Amino acid sequence: MHKGSHSQSGRRTRGRRRAEDGTWHVKPPLTPLIEPALLLALRDGTAHGYDLADQIADYLGLKRIDHGNLYRGLRRLEDEGIVVSQWNDGDPGRSKRTYALTETGEALLDTWAQTLQFTRERLTALLDSYERKS
Numbered sequence: 001m002h003k004g005s006h007s008q009s010g011r012r013t014r015g016r017r018r019a020e021d022g023t024w025h026v027k028p029p030l031t032p033l034i035e036p037a038l039l040l041a042l043r044d045g046t047a048h049g050y051d052l053a054d055q056i057a058d059y060l061g062l063k064r065i066d067h068g069n070l071y072r073g074l075r076r077l078e079d080e081g082i083v084v085s086q087w088n089d090g091d092p093g094r095s096k097r098t099y100a101l102t103e104t105g106e107a108l109l110d111t112w113a114q115t116l117q118f119t120r121e122r123l124t125a126l127l128d129s130y131e132r133k134s
Contacts, residue, residue: 030060034073036112042083042101043109049074052099074099082108 016026034056041047041055052074053065077083082105088098101109 030062033060034065034070035077036109036116038070038073038077039082039101039105039109039112042099042105046098046100048088048096048098077105080104 015029016024018024037056037059038052040059041052047055049067049071053067053070056070057063057065074083074085078085078099081102083099084102085097085099087095089095
């Protein structure tokens with residue numbers, strides 16, 4: 001079942017809800033941005049999962065990233081040849097897996113950047129229209 005609130009018609013709404021005082025609360029759809037944020041975090045070199053989670057949260061202005069979802073996403077990206085991983089025994093404590101971007105991952109990040117640039121242009125046009133009519 002999806003998270004969200006029910007509208008008056010009984011249908012579920014995603015990412016928005018109406019408070020008791022009648023004001024709207026809208027949650028921006030940031031989940032699709034986790035992948036490009038992850039690729040960007042890896043562009044500068046290898047990193048551990050927890051470090052990646054912190055960096056992604058910073059990029060997206062979130063308090064935290066669900067680590068389980070992050071590691072499942074990293075495994076999927078590794079299966080697709082977008083990232084590679086290896087165990088690092090050099091640090092004190094337990095061995096940690098580090099992740100790095102592949103050439104395929106760099107190409108995907110470039111495509112994400114182009115897509116996000118297009119999306120930014122569309123969002124700017126939408127906000128410009130809103131502001132002209134306000």
